[in-house]
Amino acid sequence: MSRAGTLYDVLDLILDKGIVIDVFARVSLIGIEILTVDVRIVVASVDTYLRFAEMTNRLDLTHNSKAQTLPEMIGDITEKGAQGKGRGALSGAAEAVGDIVRPKGSRKEDDGDEEEAKPRQRARSASDEEKAKPRVRARRPRPDDEDAR
Amino acid sequence: MSTCVYGIVADSHPLGLDGLRGIGAPGSEVRVVGEAGLAAVVSTAPERVRAKRRDVLAHQALLDRLGGQGTVLPMRFGTVAPSDEAVAGELRAGAGHYRSLLEELRGRVELNVRAAHSEEAVLREVLREDEGLRETCAELRAAGAGIGDRLAFGESVARAVEARCRRDADRVTGALRGHAERVSLGPLVNGCSLNLSILVDRDRVGAVEREVDRLREALDGLADIRLHGPLSPYSFVAAGRPAAAG
């Protein structure tokens, strides 16, 4: 059975799915399915596009200028990036990217076990100068959420 | 006070609920309302139920226990009836519908699979695969791009990232669909790229776990894949009861 540790991961199932009896009251939470479900994986907004442009530029530079192989370059990012563990949301680039570097042989123990004893920092993306968490984020399209004002 | 409803089972269900409490602090007494060959697990509830963590945990614990002993139809969290009589009335009115649902879901559980991409890893992958993007990027850098150009370029990168995430998500869904009696795609909450629920026979859970392990390996470093469950079939009990199906 799912453990408390992963409950927040399936919160939307518990709050939005399940049997509804119309004549009975329901907790006054807005069910996600009431809002138009945004199937977009990437948030469509000026902010996101400019951030992607900037990140691509930075990655493209590191790719061309130094004659590093991909793993070594990623190694740099891993050191610079925050160590941490993905949780429900987009997993920290540092740890996920770090997996590439790890030699194929050593199988990463199962990521799903929440009860690991070691304290973990919350996952943060490797691009440290970004204040807001640059995440591929699904979001409701708000009625006036067109790209450029 | 009103009656909070957690789940509906057949009256033949063992209903071994000792040690479990309903919502509220300190937890409410759990009881059973029997009617028309069905049983609803309920407790007394305040007028206003809120999604407090301890209450959602209590709701989930009751359904996990019931699901472990037989088939349960999970109510949405915080479903509150005016009284026990109202619950009995609903069981009577919907007896046929609930019985057929119980039959359909017998021996089956819900498994939920979520994929979350690492943005930077996907971006690298997209850059590696798409020479056009790399060229545009170099041109923009050389020419010192204005906001308009950067915006357009950013959008094309975002499209490529979205396409790649979707491709991976579809790949996971495709691999798991074969194990599933039914499939339900949920909203992409918390920045995930896939929120897939599948209804599987209990004896297939091991096979699904192995399949997810294979997918984890295949997408290692690109996406984080989590498997939750077995859960009670939240996504397969069809939110509302058709009025006619009494």
Added chain:
Amino acid sequence: MGLVGMILTAPFAPLRAVPWVARQVLDAAEREFYDPAVIRAELAELWARYDEGEIDEAGFDRAEDELLARLEEAEAIRGGPPD
């Protein structure tokens, strides 16, 4: 947030547009503040941090109540419960 990002990266915005822009920023911020999906994500995040032992019981309870109150306000703003 969408608009805030744009404002910072668009240095050429003429000064007289500021009140309009400021209001837009406030609108966007408020909309985000009351966006149920955002509040839900924050709720899940709060639970996760509590599970990680980063917050104590009392701190968690207060923060949770505040988020749930905001969720109810969001619902009032969006025109009442779903049914």
